[in-house]
Amino acid sequence: MSAVAWIAVVSLSAWVWLLLGQGFFWRTDQRLPDRPEPVRWPSVAVVVPARNEAAMLPVSLPSLLAQDYPGAAEVFLADDCSDDGTGELARALSDRCGGLPLTVVVPGEPEPGWTGKLWALRHGIAAARRRNPEFLLLTDADIAHEPDSLRELVRAAGAGGPDGEGLDLVSQMARLRVASAWERLVVPAFVYFFGQLYPFRWVNRKGARTAAAAGGCVLLRTRAAERARIPESIRQAVIDDVSLARAVQRSGGRIWLGLADRVDSVRPYPGLADLWRMVSRSAYAQLRHSPPLLAATVAGLLLVYAVPPVALVAGLVRGDPAAAWAGGAAWAVMAGTYMPVLGYYRQSLWLAPLLPFTAVLYLLMTIDSAVQHRRGRGAAWKGRTYARPEAAPEQ
Structure with missing residues (x-):
């Protein structure tokens, strides 16, 4: 030949x-585990890091405030040094829409060794922990949730599965927007390549060595977050979702990742650029x-x-x-x-x-x-540039 x-x-x-x-990896049947409803619905704190998200919040934040959740739940939005009125808009939307209580946290500029998102998460989680929630829902400011999203996430995480154990981390890959011609060409392939790198079935096996999560929607047991030292242990991570899943798994937690039916990204990517x-x-x-x-x-x-x-x-x-x-x-x-x-x-x-x-x-x-x-621009996002991270000093 x-x-x-x-x-x-x-x-x-x-x-x-x-x-x-x-x-x-090419199959799309990894959806939320179907588990019985808990006898008592645990308390949940929803933590939203947000930097210059005034364009997204009118669509995403009301969907969180309107969650139909039987237990105690509230929303904490960490305004990461926005200059477009993100925090003020969040408060106005809360006053207008009602629903779950909202607290806006303003952490200030991140300290050296922290990425902006994880710095915001740190302060949002710290504020949430004062309420002693049993779960944290970490979700991005461009993610919209159906009214039963939180209920279904908590139900999937709870005990009652075939192995009698609950999950410490439940993550759904939000359905990304597909409207423009470039989005149709590029976006589904993004999910396809991610699944090829981190096959969902491998992530979801008990005792798995593959770890991954989708950062737009992560339900995390508070005690698992404390055991894994989240977010301090991953404070320099640019790909924070995968790093978070690895930290939880390495600390003995059980994780799950799948495709979403009730969670959507509303951020547009209309052009190739x-x-x-x-x-x-x-x-x-x-x-x-x-x-x-x-x-x-x-x-x-x-x-x-x-x-x-x-x-x-x-x-x-x-x-x-x-x-x-x-x-x-x-x-x-x-x-x-x-x-x-x-x-x-x-x-x-x-x-x-x-x-x-x-x-x-x-x-x-x-x-x-x-x-x-190589040009020193690193991972640039919303006015910040992250160069190659060196080993973070232990605190």
Whole structure:
């Protein structure tokens, strides 16, 4: 066989392994565990870190204040040095909408060694702990919840499952907005790639070694947060959701991650530039700022995603049936594994064959993330830049 055919066969082999051996990452059936309602509904504090979120709060905050929860619950919004009236707007929305009580906390600029979001979470959680809640719901300011979202999260976390144990962390990946053409092309792939890195089934197994969470919606037992020293133990983390899940798991907690039916992100990413910034700000941090890992990622993505269509076209043009067959088969498996995520997002299945193009876009975003880091810009977000974190001193 030709060299192109051999490379295509390797790519096809990789896809067969991904299809069967990577925790069935492509399936979308990991939803909230169906558990009995608790005899007594535990108290919950909802903590919302917010920086310049005046555009999002009119949609997201009323959905939290309107939670139909049978137990005691209140909302704590940590205003992270906003200059757009985020805190004042939150108070006005609370006065207008009623519902759960709202407390606005203003923590000030973060101390050295803290990312802004985790600094805000620290102060929001500290204020919430004065009420001694049994659970903390950590949710972003651009996340809208259906009225029964909190009830269902707590029910899923409680005892009564088949193993007789409850969960210390329950996280749902919010359904991201998919409206513009670029969102349709890029957003479902974001969830697909995340699941490929952190297969939900592996995360959810008892005694699992894989840990991940989706930071937009994390229900956390307060005692598990204290045991894992959240957020102090992860205060420098740029990818804070995965770091949080790892800290809880390492401290003996049991975690769960799945797709959401009642939780939606309302933040728009209408253009490619918006999506590019969203991905590139943390892509190199995901690779631990390692040039060897970056090189391996580039080679792996090209082999797995770019080779199949290139081999198919090259095989047809050059009369190389082995290359065409292997490339076409790999491309077909790739598209087939992408279809469930497209279905979850109610998108046309005709987008599935475009996944190689989307993967190359993500590859370029990752390279750009590394370039920005080398230029000293690190992970830039809302006016702050986070360079490569060094080991944080113990307190």
